[in-house]
Amino acid sequence: MPRTVNLFGGDQSGAAPRFVSPLDQGLLVGESVSDLLPQVQGLTADLNGLAQMVAASGPIGGRTLFEGVYRVQPGETLTADRGKVRRSFNWEWESISPTTRDVSTLLDAIIAEVDSAVSAHQVVSMLSGGWDSRMLLAIADRRQAASRIRALTTSSDTGTIMEELVATQVAQMLGITHEIVMPHRNSFSEDLATFAEAVDFQTSFHVWLVPLVRRLGEIHPDPREAVVLDGLGGGLFVGGAFSDPPGAGTVMDKRLAGATRYLEGAERVLKGPVIANFSEAIQSDASDIVRRYLDHPHGHILSAYLTRTLPGISLAPHGLVRQAARIATPFVSNSVVQAGLSLPPEDHAKDRLYPLLMEQIHPELASLPTAQAQVPWPRPHPRRITSIEAIRHLRSLILTDPLHALLAPELQEGGPSYWRRTLSTTGGQHLLRGLAMLSLWWRRYQEEVAAFDIETWLR
Amino acid sequence: MNRRIHTLLTTSKIPDTVQTVLVPGASAGGPDDLVDPLIDLFIDIERRGLNIVLHAHTLDDLEPPVARVCRYVYSSDPGTLEVASQRWGREQVCTDLSELPVPLSRTLRRRIYNALKRRGR
Numbered sequence: 001m002p003r004t005v006n007l008f009g010g011d012q013s014g015a016a017p018r019f020v021s022p023l024d025q026g027l028l029v030g031e032s033v034s035d036l037l038p039q040v041q042g043l044t045a046d047l048n049g050l051a052q053m054v055a056a057s058g059p060i061g062g063r064t065l066f067e068g069v070y071r072v073q074p075g076e077t078l079t080a081d082r083g084k085v086r087r088s089f090n091w092e093w094e095s096i097s098p099t100t101r102d103v104s105t106l107l108d109a110i111i112a113e114v115d116s117a118v119s120a121h122q123v124v125s126m127l128s129g130g131w132d133s134r135m136l137l138a139i140a141d142r143r144q145a146a147s148r149i150r151a152l153t154t155s156s157d158t159g160t161i162m163e164e165l166v167a168t169q170v171a172q173m174l175g176i177t178h179e180i181v182m183p184h185r186n187s188f189s190e191d192l193a194t195f196a197e198a199v200d201f202q203t204s205f206h207v208w209l210v211p212l213v214r215r216l217g218e219i220h221p222d223p224r225e226a227v228v229l230d231g232l233g234g235g236l237f238v239g240g241a242f243s244d245p246p247g248a249g250t251v252m253d254k255r256l257a258g259a260t261r262y263l264e265g266a267e268r269v270l271k272g273p274v275i276a277n278f279s280e281a282i283q284s285d286a287s288d289i290v291r292r293y294l295d296h297p298h299g300h301i302l303s304a305y306l307t308r309t310l311p312g313i314s315l316a317p318h319g320l321v322r323q324a325a326r327i328a329t330p331f332v333s334n335s336v337v338q339a340g341l342s343l344p345p346e347d348h349a350k351d352r353l354y355p356l357l358m359e360q361i362h363p364e365l366a367s368l369p370t371a372q373a374q375v376p377w378p379r380p381h382p383r384r385i386t387s388i389e390a391i392r393h394l395r396s397l398i399l400t401d402p403l404h405a406l407l408a409p410e411l412q413e414g415g416p417s418y419w420r421r422t423l424s425t426t427g428g429q430h431l432l433r434g435l436a437m438l439s440l441w442w443r444r445y446q447e448e449v450a451a452f453d454i455e456t457w458l459r
Numbered sequence: 460m461n462r463r464i465h466t467l468l469t470t471s472k473i474p475d476t477v478q479t480v481l482v483p484g485a486s487a488g489g490p491d492d493l494v495d496p497l498i499d500l501f502i503d504i505e506r507r508g509l510n511i512v513l514h515a516h517t518l519d520d521l522e523p524p525v526a527r528v529c530r531y532v533y534s535s536d537p538g539t540l541e542v543a544s545q546r547w548g549r550e551q552v553c554t555d556l557s558e559l560p561v562p563l564s565r566t567l568r569r570r571i572y573n574a575l576k577r578r579g580r
Contacts, residue, residue: 034577160505161505161528165493165498165501165502165528166502168493168498168524170496172498180493180524180528181527182527184545184546185545185547185549185551186546227535286466374505376564378507378508378563380530380563380564381530382551383551384548387550388546388548388549388550389548389549
């Protein structure tokens with residue numbers, strides 16, 4: 001339930017969302033946007049936040065989809081000031097620089113965080129075919145009886161079953177009960193709606209987690225019973241994800257291009273002025289962040305965390321999964337981040353820390369190839385989102401007013417095969433998922449939002 | 460006998476010409492659990508990008524772990540086809556194996572590309 005305070009300080013990670021809105025007397029604080037809205041006067045859409053949700057990962061820099069409702073950022077303190085909000089920052093992570101090449105502190109920090117999270121709980125691992133979930137599960141297995149641990153795996157809808165196969169190998173090596181949850185084609189629309197409500201319509205990343213969370217609720221009907229280990233941030237603070245790509249161009253341009261990459265090929269989906277406005281909306285907030293960390297040795301990590309992990313990916317564990325269980329995200333704890341950023345970028349590059357750390361935890365798992373290392377090209381299987389069932393639902397959401405006006409004529413007139421080809425591209429799929437989310441948001445709030453001038457995006 | 464369709468009866472290597480691997484349902488003596496050496500075989504099949512088809516005779520054949528990594532269902536039982544259509548999607552269910560598409564990894568274009576790549580061109 002929301003509460004009213006005069007001052008609110010977020011934690012250093014900012015991963016578990018906290019939202020605030022100024023009142024005449026104080027600040028309204030809650031764990032979800034929808035909790036706050038009944039007390040927000042004159043609900044107005046934040047067009048930049050909406051554009052960032054559709055075309056980037058989610059609303060950036062503390063925006064939400066509504067003006068006057070803010071997501072507390074890492075290290076941020078907000079103070080009520082006569083109906084307005086004053087914001088100040090003291091983010092310790094940005095002061096961490098490389099000081100060592102010894103990985104033992106990082107290993108100790110991860111182990112300590114997992115130990116503390118799993119003690120006295122049933123443990124559920126969201127086991128994929130990658131390094132992060134494997135590492136968390138292997139550490140938990142050292143501390144907990146195997147009978148108290150369970151692993152669940154689903155398809156992340158990338159057109160391969162390698163994730164499920166490698167996850168099965170990992171669970172069998174550890175002797176852990178493991179279940180593959182197959183997402184059903186006929187529940188696509190229900191999954192999308194469930195996800196949308198759970199994350200306050202703020203991102204369309206990781207909708208594929210819904211079947212897994214539903215299964216989790218069947219196994220542990222009481223959400224306090226189990227703790228879920230989630231690998232949020234592992235790719236950044238341990239792995240080498242989002243390193244600056246090689247090639248020509250300034251670092252600034254490369255990092256901004258990363259923030260707008262889903263707009264590549266957007267002319268298949270959106271009208272030209274809409275693409276330009278969405279790009280502008282993303283860059284207007286992302287450029288401040290990228291510029292702030294341009295000379296930081298881990299600038300690519302901090303920028304990606306603030307523009308991608310936090311606005312979008314964090315909402316899956318902390319919005320959706322937390323409805324079914326306690327959630328632990330050890331890789332974004334202060335001690336792990338401190339240790340991870342104390343190592344130089346070249347030690348993180350190409351994920352080379354993972355096997356080094358895994359060797360100390362479980363040598364056999366250190367040498368087991370990840371799913372990513374074995375994924376075939378071309379991807380062999382059709383994705384659920386390109387199925388006729390999903391296409392029908394997406395069309396029913398997107399080919400309606402007011403979104404219709406934003407769409408490229410080819411998309412408006414194109415049949416299912418055009419939509420399927422578009423959904424088979426990374427950018428096209430992201431934009432169509434985002435537009436579907438925008439449509440669901442509009443259906444949910446159209447009676448309450450006083451101003452949503454979609455024409456602005458066409459100018 | 461169709462050289463492009465291989466029925467998974469043992470865990471021996473799948474011949475190079477195969478496009479589709481037919482996995483018998485558990486009710487017909489097919490595999491149930493995903494355990495070694497079956498996992499290694501599935502990883503090899505997946506790396507080669509082949510169609511993986513569950514041959515379901517009954518509704519129960521749709522349940523085991525092995526069924527959950529198959530991406531097509533082939534059946535002649537109407538009740539099984541109906542449930543499979545809901546879960547796998549209507550385009551992933553067939554009553555005739557010749558309806559299946561050529562896997563992308565086995566198209567002529569891709570095989571030529573791979574051959575040239577192997578020669579370092």
